[in-house]
Amino acid sequence: MHGSAADTILKITDVTKSFGQVAALKGMRLEVRRGRVHTLLGENGAGKSTLMKILAGVHGATSGEIVLDGQAYRPANPQEAASLGLAIVFQELSLCNNLTVAENILxxxxxxxxxxxxxxxxxxxxxxxxxxxxxxxxxxEKVGNLSIAQRQLVEIAKGLSHDAKVVILDEPTSSLSDSEAEILFEIIGRLRQRGAAIIYISHRMEEIMRLSDDITVIRDGEYVSTHARDEVTIETLIALMVGRRMDEIYPPPVHHVAADRAPVLAVDRLTREGEFQDVSFDVRAGEILGFFGLVGSGRSEVMNALFGMKSAAGTVRLDGEVVRFRSPDQAIARGVGFVTENRKEEGLVLGHSVEWNISMAALADFAGGLGFIRNGAERAAASEQVGKLSIKTNSLETPAGALSGGNQQKIVLAKWLLTRPKVLILDEPTRGVDVGAKFEIYKIIRELAAEGTAILLISSDLPEVLGMSDRVVVMHEGAPGATLEGSALTPETIMAHATGFQS
Known part of the structure; x- marks a missing residue:
């Protein structure tokens, strides 16, 4: 690493952390300098969150030394950490929905x-x-009235309301649109100019290469290496992080979708006053139809209406038959699944077991005589999904909330796979998920398509939309700006339609 020791604001040496018999961190080290963005890179479960919680005063280190601005640093709680000059913005929102933005920030x-x-x-x-x-x-405004993206901005404001020497940003853009992320990047630039040190955690490789001055890779709770940003490539970092090379982040399509195949789902002029208007598209069996748009473009609202969560005018045909779902139950009964953007509040019951979460959407399939659940069949099905999707869990009884973000997202996918959907809506399926788990989720999506499921993929991640979709519907201010395919699927064309610069 370049730079003098005098620039160092935070130094971590040989830090270990054990929870019972489990070693979450082993000999961790990190050196963070003033006025620089230092990215901490590693898969979910690598130990990033444990290290950040030690810095934030949530956990105490089992052994090792931490020095902040020349003084031994061992905060007893988050309040003491803040008073000593450390601010942290966690990925998981810690806001009270029934309070105002001002009340949450202060x-x-x-x-x-x-x-x-x-x-x-x-x-x-x-x-x-x-x-x-x-x-x-x-x-x-009450926080409960805000979108997920706006809540993330409030979380950032809350974290930065302290005058901090070191600012930790944990997946800060995971639910932000490109324009909101730009606001954050400007804030990071101003913090850097003021001499603050920023520890940045993200799985978005393009973002990391744009923002970072220094990058430290950790794997399985251990330090791997530190590099100046201009000394490494994305491919090198991925190989260091996962311990193996990935030839492709996006697995190739398993098959080709016949263009003359009849649509499984056809939507005509779907409209909900004030949210979206005249949305028309169709999707065929085995096709991945991407939806891209800036936050507020109406993508998620359209999907909520399709799934029976909101009413809307217009015509929806499933296998050629006009349908109007008045509830999610009706949609599920006809073969429509929905992996929601907000898995914590809508996709999972975190206190319940892995098994229960996987089987809950398909419980009717496990009902025996007199309505009793056939527990053996339910357990076998859940166990099969855990194996098929490589879900890392100690047992089927483990609470879903104890698993990493990537494994939680796989549970949500497993839940819908058990219903054998004709149409699967995936709203931000890899939000907050590390690159290794992303690759596995992409493989699952590809396999589903190969088995004939029609997939609607909503994502704010432009490389993801381009890498996974057969065609892309671009939304702008509640209306479809264009449906693109083939050579028209370029980042420039998609962004031109998404921002309204091209009609």
Whole structure:
């Protein structure tokens, strides 16, 4: 690594962390310098989150040494970590939906007058923080009324409301659109100019290569290597991270979809006032139809309407027959599955077992006489999916919430695979998932298509849409801007339609 020791603001030496018999970190080391973005790269389960929680004061290290700005650093709790100059923005939102943006940003640090919270001063202070960060958010709005992307921006504002020497950003763009991510990148640029050190965690390789000054790779709880950004390629980093080379991030199609095949799903002029209008498309068996658009373009809202979660005007045909789903149950009964964008709140019941989460959408298939569940059949089916999808879990009884993000997403996929869907809607299927798990999820999607499932793939990740889709519907302000295929599927063409510069 280049740079002098005087530049070092944070130094981690031989840090270990054990939970019972399990060693989560072994001899970890990291050296972070002022005014630089230092990316920490590793698959889910590599130990990144454990290390960040030690820095944030959530866990104590089992052994090893941490020095922050020349002083021994061992915070007893997150409040002490913040007071010592460390700010952290976790990937998993820690906001209270029933409170306002201002109340969330300044929680436990509210301005007071005569012992009572001074609401006027609270709003004014939060507004200054949000304005300084140039975030397009109303601080008086309840967080529960915001989109996932807006909540992520509030989480960022909350983390950066402390005057920090070291800022940790854990998957900060996982639910942001390109335009919102640009706001974050500008904030990172200003923090860097002020001399703050940024520890950046992301699975988006293009983003990492754009933002990083230094990159440290960790694997299986151990330090692998540190590199200046201009000394490495994406391919090198992936090989270091997963311990094997990946010739392709996106597996090739298993088969070719016949263009003259009748559509499984045909949507004509689907409209919901104020959300989307005149949305028309069709998808054939074995086809992956991508949907791309900036946040607010209406992609997810269209899928919610198709799945019976919202009402909409227009015509939907499934296997040539007009259908109108008034609830998700009706959609599931006719062979439509939905892997939701927000797996934590809508896709999984985190406190329940892996087995229960996998089988819950197909429970009717396991019902025996008098409506009792045939537990043996349910267990066998769940076990088969765990093996087929390489879900890493100690047992079928393990709570879903104890698994990594990539494995949780595979459970959601397994749940729908058991229903044997004709049409599978995948809304941001790899959000917050590491590159190794992404590759496995892409293989599952390809295999599903090969088996004849028609797939609607909604993603904010442009390389993902391009790498996986046969055709792409580009949404702009609630309407389809274009349907692209073949040589028209380029990043430039897709973004031109998504931003409305090309009609």
């Amino acid at each position: 929680a436990t640090r509210e301005p007071r007058r005569f012992g009572f919270i001074n609401d006027k001063a609270l709003v004014a202070k939060a507004h200054r923080i949000v304005a300084d960060l140039r975030l397009p958010i109303d601080v008086t």
